[in-house]
Amino acid sequence: MLENDKITLAIVDDHPVVIEGLQKLLENKEVIRIAGSFTSGNGFLGFLRSNRVDIVLLDITLPDANGLDLCKEIKQLSPSTCVLALSNHSERSIIMQMLQNGASGYLLKNASGEELMNCINEALSGQVTFSREVKEIIARPGVSELKQLPQLTRREKEILHLISDGKTTAGIAEELSLSPLTVETHRRNLLQKFEVKNVAALIKMAAQQGLL
Template sequence: MENEKINIVIVDDHPIVIEGLRMMLNSQPFFNVAESFVSGSETMSYIRSHKVDIILLDIALPDANGTELCREIKKISPETSVIMFSNRSERSIIMQSIQNGASGYLLKNTSINELVICIKGALSGDIVFCNETKQIISRPSQNDVPIPRLTKREKQILQLVAQGKTSNIIAEELFLSPLTVDTHRKNLLQKFHAKNSTELINRAVQQRLIEE
């Protein structure tokens, strides 16, 4: 047990970030970067058949939102500690990550010393934050909008609204009544605290729920 290494997986869409982390972590005794991935789908496939102690997970991935991916990882592998590792510093995203089962949230300017301490803390069952993240969550911002939970239908309609389609066209494409589409649109505005479709789309883009 003394010589058993902690298996770490890095998930980030920037290879240079992955290589930098791999070098730093592998230089530490008892740490082993077992694998790295640039997408959520690859990560999910891997954890279904491998034991992973720690996952360092970015928010913005080409095929997934990191906060949602964290929740899916915890369903499959509840014993794995997921630490979000991102440039995104919005308080709402930090808190959403913790709600979805993350063991911590670190910004990418975190020092290697702080990273090591946080990994060890997460393995001990603590919720860990870098110093800058601690400062962010200690002063709530009224402008922060939490990432809303959307139904499958709401996600479909959101994508079509972002394409500039009217309620009538969306209704035809999805075989719904225009009234039902309008109801979904109103619900989306409420969930995003948006006054109109433009604000709705902007906030959905900021939350990485749709592409620009």
């Protein structure tokens, strides 16, 4: 196979041992060319600016940045590059955040070589992919995610949205053709229902419950 037809793969991991292990695992694959290995986020970003990379195996823990932000930067710089997170972090929130930031998949480091190859292929075909353990983590949401949100009336939801858009009570009142005093009342009811004492905490809760 011509060198140029091979899949170009990069590795970013602060642990040199891990890099070596991955290289050993991948170097005998016909279709893959390891374009580079990096122990820092900035090192890789520099490389990416002048080289094509089809897929990158990215650790979360890095010396100069965190993998979450780095993933986002990679996708901005080169949207066609697949980011496959490869990490020890098994927190559901981190996995979801990684997806939100544009990752094509997530593997825990205990995944087998076979699993890794499967995931690489699936990611390159444009689909998200996870190692088995990660699939189980995602399917098992914590209690906090499911905690009941106060039930809001239609008007309250409406006003909540407008508040989150940065509108003031007066502005909302005008937009809805209501008395500012009425909007005030709804606002207060929102604070009560969420058991918070100002809009900052209100919006945070609402956002975490996916209400915005």
